[in-house]
Amino acid sequence: MSLAAICVAPNEPFVIDDIHVDGPRAGEVLVEIVASGLCHTDLTAIEGSNTSCVYPAVLGHEGAGRVVEIGPGVGTLAAGDHVIPLYGPECGVCKMCLSRRTNLCWSIKQTRDRGVLPDGTPRFSWRGKSLHHFMGTSTFSRYTIVPEIALAKIRPDAPLDSVCLLGCGVTTGVGAALDDVREGDNVVVFGLGGIGVNIVQGARIAGANRIIGVDLNPARRTIADDFGMTDFIDASAGRTLEAVRDLTGGGADVAFECTGHVKVMREALDCCHVGWGTCVLLGVEPRDATMAVPPVAVRYGRTVKGSYFGGVRGRSGLGRFVDLYMDGKLDIDRLITHRLPIHEINRGFEMMVKGESLRSVVSFA
Numbered sequence: 001m002s003l004a005a006i007c008v009a010p011n012e013p014f015v016i017d018d019i020h021v022d023g024p025r026a027g028e029v030l031v032e033i034v035a036s037g038l039c040h041t042d043l044t045a046i047e048g049s050n051t052s053c054v055y056p057a058v059l060g061h062e063g064a065g066r067v068v069e070i071g072p073g074v075g076t077l078a079a080g081d082h083v084i085p086l087y088g089p090e091c092g093v094c095k096m097c098l099s100r101r102t103n104l105c106w107s108i109k110q111t112r113d114r115g116v117l118p119d120g121t122p123r124f125s126w127r128g129k130s131l132h133h134f135m136g137t138s139t140f141s142r143y144t145i146v147p148e149i150a151l152a153k154i155r156p157d158a159p160l161d162s163v164c165l166l167g168c169g170v171t172t173g174v175g176a177a178l179d180d181v182r183e184g185d186n187v188v189v190f191g192l193g194g195i196g197v198n199i200v201q202g203a204r205i206a207g208a209n210r211i212i213g214v215d216l217n218p219a220r221r222t223i224a225d226d227f228g229m230t231d232f233i234d235a236s237a238g239r240t241l242e243a244v245r246d247l248t249g250g251g252a253d254v255a256f257e258c259t260g261h262v263k264v265m266r267e268a269l270d271c272c273h274v275g276w277g278t279c280v281l282l283g284v285e286p287r288d289a290t291m292a293v294p295p296v297a298v299r300y301g302r303t304v305k306g307s308y309f310g311g312v313r314g315r316s317g318l319g320r321f322v323d324l325y326m327d328g329k330l331d332i333d334r335l336i337t338h339r340l341p342i343h344e345i346n347r348g349f350e351m352m353v354k355g356e357s358l359r360s361v362v363s364f365a
């Protein structure tokens with residue numbers, strides 16, 4: 001039996017109950033989750049707007065834990081290993097992995113997005129009925145089954161109830177900054193939420209010169225200041241483009257968009273320095289939204305690109321981020337505003353909706 005938060009249907013509170021978890025089959029691993037962060041993507045599943053969530057489901061994708069048991073054919077992990085589940089796997093042999101040009105690995109995407117494991121079946125059941133997996137991770141269960149290719153083994157001395165945030169938010173922001181920011185760059189970040197503040201600290205680690213934050217909510221300044229923001233622009237003043245150009249002497253070297261509003265995406269592009277400025281899109285737009293860009297906005301050297309999970313190949317690349325945290329260069333603990341037992345997960349999401357928390361972490365201890 002495994003204590004779990006069950007999402008029975010959209011817009012219903014989680015039911016906390018014991019569920020049954022089958023043992024690992026070929027290529028699969030049974031993991032005991034120690035802690036899991038609550039992320040906005042889980043909220044989209046709770047609210048019913050996530051098309052890859054099949055109900056009833058066990059949500060959660062920002063966890064960390066220990067290997068309990070390996071299935072047949074698993075060769076890279078053993079019982080006792082500390083792991084972070086990856087919603088983006090790294091199989092190492094598909095066209096995407098072999099390209100060395102992307103961290104996207106779609107080898108098990110089709111089954112993952114149907115809420116089942118790669119063999120087409122789930123391992124969870126409750127009251128005699130199957131429960132679906134979510135994002136291939138389902139970290140809101142004390143015990144979960146994850147494919148070997150979707151587990152990053154990490155050093156055993158890293159505290160699991162902190163590095164769990166490397167499973168999504170922290171890596172997404174910090175990795176994106178480390179990918180595109182060079183020493184001495186002027187950087188602008190639109191949206192200082194969970195991703196934006198991690199871009200700020202990633203840009204600081206990369207040695208950026210100015211790190212300019214833009215947000216409608218001045219209350220978000222505090223943590224961004226702590227993480228290395230050098231300037232703040234209140235977006236409600238309506239003079240963002242001019243202010244960025246003034247602060248940077250003509251435009252940002254790199255602009256990051258983390259709000260998901262297409263108008264802001266366009267503004268981020270316009271803030272980029274002509275000739276080389278790079279605009280990185282991280283915010284997720286409403287369904288069917290389009291972004292209009294006149295060709296001249298990019299013809300003279302600007303680049304628009306996206307970033308997924310910080311450009312990090314999870315199995316081979318996540319260890320670097322754990323090291324940054326253990327060396328005191330990356331702050332994760334400052335992001336965790338609330339720690340809750342799994343029984344209080346509903347309160348955790350209520351605080352997220354109300355904007356009262358930055359990151360809540362639930363634990364099974």
Ligand SMILES: [Zn+2]
Nearest residue numbers: 039041168169
């Ligand atoms: Zn997430």
Ligand SMILES: [Zn+2]
Nearest residue numbers: 091094097105
């Ligand atoms: Zn692959």
